[in-house]
Structure formats: C-alpha cells, structure tokens
Amino acid sequence: MIDNVKPKEATAIINSLIGGVVPKIGVQHITVGRSEEIQAFISSLEDVKNGHSMVKFWIGDFGSGKSFMLHLLNTVALKQKFVVTNTDFTPDNRLYSNDGKAVALYSAIMDNIAIQTKSEGGALPTLLEKWIEQVIIKTANDHHIPLTDIRDEKHLVLIQNNIMTIINEITEVGGFDFGTVINKYYEGYIRSDEQLRRNALKWLKGEYRTKTEARQDLGVREVINDLNYYDMLKNFCKLFVSMGYSGFMINLDEAINLYKISTSTIREKNYEKILTIYNDCFQGKVANLFINFAGTKEVLENERRGLFSYHALKSRLETNKFETAEIRDFAQPVIRLLPLNQNEIFVLLIKLKAIFDFNYKTDIAVDQEDIRKFMEEMFNKPGASEFLTPREVIRDFLNILNILRQNPELDKLRLFGDVQISDERQNEISLDFIEEL
Numbered sequence: 001m002i003d004n005v006k007p008k009e010a011t012a013i014i015n016s017l018i019g020g021v022v023p024k025i026g027v028q029h030i031t032v033g034r035s036e037e038i039q040a041f042i043s044s045l046e047d048v049k050n051g052h053s054m055v056k057f058w059i060g061d062f063g064s065g066k067s068f069m070l071h072l073l074n075t076v077a078l079k080q081k082f083v084v085t086n087t088d089f090t091p092d093n094r095l096y097s098n099d100g101k102a103v104a105l106y107s108a109i110m111d112n113i114a115i116q117t118k119s120e121g122g123a124l125p126t127l128l129e130k131w132i133e134q135v136i137i138k139t140a141n142d143h144h145i146p147l148t149d150i151r152d153e154k155h156l157v158l159i160q161n162n163i164m165t166i167i168n169e170i171t172e173v174g175g176f177d178f179g180t181v182i183n184k185y186y187e188g189y190i191r192s193d194e195q196l197r198r199n200a201l202k203w204l205k206g207e208y209r210t211k212t213e214a215r216q217d218l219g220v221r222e223v224i225n226d227l228n229y230y231d232m233l234k235n236f237c238k239l240f241v242s243m244g245y246s247g248f249m250i251n252l253d254e255a256i257n258l259y260k261i262s263t264s265t266i267r268e269k270n271y272e273k274i275l276t277i278y279n280d281c282f283q284g285k286v287a288n289l290f291i292n293f294a295g296t297k298e299v300l301e302n303e304r305r306g307l308f309s310y311h312a313l314k315s316r317l318e319t320n321k322f323e324t325a326e327i328r329d330f331a332q333p334v335i336r337l338l339p340l341n342q343n344e345i346f347v348l349l350i351k352l353k354a355i356f357d358f359n360y361k362t363d364i365a366v367d368q369e370d371i372r373k374f375m376e377e378m379f380n381k382p383g384a385s386e387f388l389t390p391r392e393v394i395r396d397f398l399n400i401l402n403i404l405r406q407n408p409e410l411d412k413l414r415l416f417g418d419v420q421i422s423d424e425r426q427n428e429i430s431l432d433f434i435e436e437l
Contacts, residue, residue: 005029010359017352018398020391022067024120028075030351033344034065037337040330041073045080045290049246053281053289057307057317059300060337065390066294069337070251073292077249078116082290083127083240084249085112089257095273096266097226103206106229109250110205110236125201131243132186135162156190170238173231177220178204184218206232230277237289247288255295259305271310278316278333300334340390346375348390349397356401364404370412374400377416 009026016023031038044054060066074084087093093105112121139162140150149155160183167179181203188196199217206224208214214223224232237248261267274293280286300307300317308314319336320329340348349371357363366374378393400415 005355005358007359010355013352013355014359014398017394018402020395022071024071027068027071029355030348031072032348032351033340034069034072036328036330037069037335038072038076040335041076042080045077045082045246048082048249048288048290049080051287052284053286054291055278055281055333056290056292057300057334058292058294058337059297059334061339062296062389064337064339066296066337067253070253070292070294073249073251074114074119077290078114078119081116081244081246082249083123083245083247084114084251085109085121086114086251086253087112088254089252090254091257091260094258094261094270095277096269100209100226102226103224103229106206106224106233109233115245124204125197127240127243128182128185128201128204129189131239132163132182132189134243135159135166138162151190153190156187159186159190166242167239170242171235174222174228174235177222178232178235180220181218230273234286234289237286241288247290249290249292251292251294253294255293255299259295259299259302267305268310271307271313274307275310275312275316278313297336342375342379345390345393346371348394349375352394352398353401356398360405362405364401365408366401366404366412371397373413374416374419377419381419 005026009023009029012023013026013030041056044056048054058066058069070086074086077084087105087108089105092101093108094101095105096102110124113123113127114121115123115127117123118126136150136159137147139145139155139159140147142162143158145155150159163183163186164179167182168175171178181200185197185200185204188194188198188200202208203214203218203220203223206229208217208223211221211223214220222228233248233250240248258267258270261270277291281289281291295307298306303309303314307317317334319334320332323329323332350368353364353366353371374397375393378396396419400412400419403415404410404412
C-alpha cells in the first residue's frame with residue numbers, strides 16, 4: 001500500500017494532515033477516487049505543452065479536497081516538466097487592487113515557484129541561473145569562445161547584449177526593464193556581488209515599492225505593480241518555455257477571499273481580471289499557461305457575490321446541461337469535486353495507517369475491521385451527514401493512532417466512541433456582508 005514512500009514524504013503527510021492542511025509533498029501516495037479528474041488534467045497538460053493555454057475552476061464543498069487536488073496537480077505537472085506555483089487568495093492577496101494587494105499576490109506566486117528538482121518552492125534563482133547558463137553557452141558557441149573563457153568579465157557586455165536580445169524576442173510588455181534586471185542579476189552572478197543579485201531578485205519578485213528605489217539600485221524606470229504584474233507573469237511563462245520547460249502552471253486556492261471582498265466595485269474588478277485571464281487563455285492570446293482556481297460552490301454560483309454575479313463569467317462557467325452525477329464532463333472549465341464516498345475513505349484510511357506505521361516505525365494494533373468500526377462510529381454520529389468532512393475523519397483517525405502509539409494500553413473502541421462531530425464550515429462563509437456603496 002505504501003510502495004516508494006520516502007521517510008520525508010511520510011513525515012510531511014502525517015504532520016500536515018494532523019494539522020488539518022494538505023502536505024506539500026507525497027500527496028500521490030494518498031490519492032483515492034480522483035482517477036478520472038487526473039486523466040482529464042493530464043490531457044489538458046498535453047494541450048498546454050503544445051502551445052495552448054487553459055483555465056480550470058475546481059469547485060467543491062468545504063473539506064471536499066480542493067486544496068488536496070491542487071497539490072496533486074502540482075505533482076503531476078512537475079513530472080511533465082512544468083514550472084508550477086501554488087498560493088492562496090487572502091484578504092491581502094487578490095487579482096485586482098489599487099493598494100498593493102495584487103502585487104502581493106504576484107510576490108507570493110513568485111516565492112512559491114517550483115520545479116521537479118526543487119519541488120517545495122523557492123526555485124526562481126535556480127531557474128534564472130539555468131537560463132543564464134544557457135545564454136552563456138549559446139554565446140560561446142556563436143562567437144567561438146572557449147567555455148573556460150566565456151565567463152571572464154571581459155565578455156560581460158557581450159553576454160548582456162545577448163540576454164537583452166533574447167528577452168526582447170520573447171517578451172512584449174515590460175521587456176526592456178525585465179531584460180535590464182536579468183542583466184543586473186547576471187552581473188552580480190559573474191562578479192560575486194550578492195547584494196546586486198538580491199536587488200535584481202527583489203525586483204523580479206515585485207518587492208520594490210517605489211520607482212526611485214529601483215532606479216537607484218538597478219537603473220530601471222519601472223517596478224512591478226498592481227497594474228502590470230500579469231504581463232510579467234506572461235513574460236516569465238515565455239522565459240520558462242524558452243528554457244525547455246513545458247509551460248507555467250499557477251494554482252490559486254481559497255477563492256472564498258474574493259467572494260468576501262465587501263466593496264462590490266473591487267470584487268467586480270477582481271472578477272473582471274479572471275475574465276481577462278480566461279479570455280486570454282482560451283482565445284490564444286497567451287501560450288503554455290495553465291491557471292487553476294479553487295473555491296466552494298457558493299463562490300461560483302452565488303448570484304449576488306459569487307462569480308455568477310458577473311454575467312460574462314456566468315455565461316462561460318455554467319455547467320454543461322447534459323452533465324449528471326454519473327455522466328461527467330471533465331473537459332469543461334469548471335470541474336466539480338464530488339465528496340469521497342465511504343469506500344474511498346476506507347481505502348484512504350488503510351493507506352494512512354500504513355504510512356503512519358512507516359513514519360513512526362511502529363505497528364499500531366488497528367486492522368481493517370477496526371477501521372470499519374471507527375468509520376461506523378464517525379458516520380453514525382448525530383450531525384455526521386450534514387457536517388462530517390473527509391478532513392475531519394482523517395484528522396480524528398490520525399489523532400487516535402497517535403494516542404494509541406503513546407498509550408498502547410488504551411481501549412481503541414472506547415476512543416472511537418469518544419469522537420465528536422463539529423461543523424468545520426462555520427468560519428468558511430459568512431453571508432451577512434455589508435455592501436459598501
């Protein structure tokens with residue numbers, strides 16, 4: 001049941017799930033009941049590899065596995081040689097703002113960039129240096145300069161000219177400043193000027209707040225801000241593809257925080273930005289970009305505050321009228337994640353028991369029949385049908401395993417019976433918003 005699980009993955013899985021969050025690594029070992037969604041996603045990845053772009057909305061009830069799905073998509077995309085990144089909308093991170101919240105989202109996106117050899121994020125410097133090395137080798141070959149000599153400072157201007165030429169070829173908006181900053185990064189790289197490299201990275205991650213400061217440090221005229229950050233994401237997408245990557249995948253979770261924006265005008269501007277991204281991707285205005293949004297059914301369908309309140313989005317995101325619970329259409333932009341059924345949860349708990357034992361080098365006296373009894377206790381509790389989520393089942397199960405690991409003399413059946421059901425959704429959505437006019 002746990003073939004090829006690494007100790008680091010096992011620890012991440014157990015600690016994260018006990019904490020009520022999705023593990024960043026190892027999610028493929030605990031995947032159940034999502035094979036059709038994954039196959040459809042792999043097909044979409046092939047389209048994006050071939051130059052198309054894609055937007056998907058992963059919609060499900062609280063605790064249905066939206067965040068888990070996004071992490072699983074990351075794992076699949078990394079193996080397909082995509083550059084990926086994963087971040088959440090928060091009250092301070094959004095797609096549109098005029099007070100720094102949009103560029104804050106951009107900064108979070110850039111901070112979390114991952115590649116297969118650096119899957120936990122922070123891969124932007126690695127990617128920049130890899131691209132620069134490709135330019136260095138190309139320059140050496142084009143000018144018949146030995147590779148042992150090309151990094152000498154006397155060739156600095158030659159390399160920088162080539163960097164700027166290539167950047168101008170692959171970018172459209174903001175390319176000059178983008179190329180200038182990468183040249184500064186290269187200069188710091190060659191001259192071992194760590195401060196210059198840090199300044200360049202700071203600019204590329206959208207962390208400069210004033211043009212004056214950026215001009216003093218790097219000699220550029222602009223900074224990445226709320227208005228131009230999306231153009232910069234598209235520039236990075238082209239840069240990654242020019243390096244040989246399949247594309248750039250951006251996962252944006254917790255869309256509930258767009259739904260919660262109290263000012264209707266700002267909320268609509270955020271939805272307008274989603275529409276712009278959607279149209280760019282499906283009309284072929286951008287290539288090799290894959291953007292995933294995750295949110296609840298209310299975020300999608302509420303016609304007062306949700307995406308459906310913006311008519312142009314509603315017309316694009318309405319479900320295929322021929323789809324049913326049994327007949328699914330995974331090609332449409334909205335993928336509805338149905339809750340795991342009890343058989344799938346049972347298989348998942350068996351896997352988690354094996355990973356738990358592997359992680360702690362133990363063998364807790366809980367067999368499959370005990371797992372069935374635990375599930376019976378959980379699903380027969382008052383309120384279970386309304387409030388119980390897979391997240392709560394998993395967390396309670398692992399908490400009981402932890403208690404038994406440290407107190408093997410305890411009666412496991414009594415622990416099963418002590419489980420209580422609570423409504424974890426209570427903080428997810430408050431419908432009593434005051435519209436600010």
